Amino acid sequence: MHFEFDQSSPIYQQLADQMEEMIFSGLFPEGDQVPSTTQLSQELHINPATVLKGMNMLVDQQLLEKRRGRGMFVTAGAQEKIMEKRKEGFYQNYVASLIQEATKLGITEDHLLTLIQRGYQNGNTQN
Known part of the structure; x- marks a missing residue:
């Protein structure tokens, strides 16, 4: 899993776009759990709120779903x-x-x- 960020758009948007690409390419298969907000923020050295904002964009698009106490998972049909x-x-x-x-x-x-x-x-x- 590799993310690259530049100055073209907000980091949360770039994160959402790159995670969408990872879902589309099968790196994150439907039904699988994605890395947590904490994991991503530590690995990428960005604010957890920024990560959460990007991930929530994917939740709003029904590509990820939150499972209380378990994390976020790629939705069926994503x-x-x-x-x-x-x-x-x-x-x-x-x-x-x-x-x-x-x-x-x-x-x-x-x-x-x-x-x-x-x-x-x-x-x-x-x-």
């Missing part, structure tokens, strides 16, 4: 929730702007689909 969130983000961040730019360039839907198919056939986006 990976699927992350996948759906990322798919929607992909649409918002890439597809919508792709369509907007294609429209400006006069690229029809059919031609855009052809270009996308060409990208898949070539296995990259360099062409």
Whole structure:
């Protein structure tokens, strides 16, 4: 388990994002317990309140659940929730702007689909 922090956003947000990635990648499998707030704050040398704020973000997103006296655990279906969130983000961040730019360039839907198919056939986006 390795965390990296920078100045791009608050530490609690970066912690939540990195823990989400660890859940998505299976490092923290569904049903498993995640490290405690105390463990993380000591290991990462950050304030326990900062760790708790990041972890509570994941609780609010229903990716982690608190079990009284036992700790926090990855919820069933957490990976699927992350996948759906990322798919929607992909649409918002890439597809919508792709369509907007294609429209400006006069690229029809059919031609855009052809270009996308060409990208898949070539296995990259360099062409």
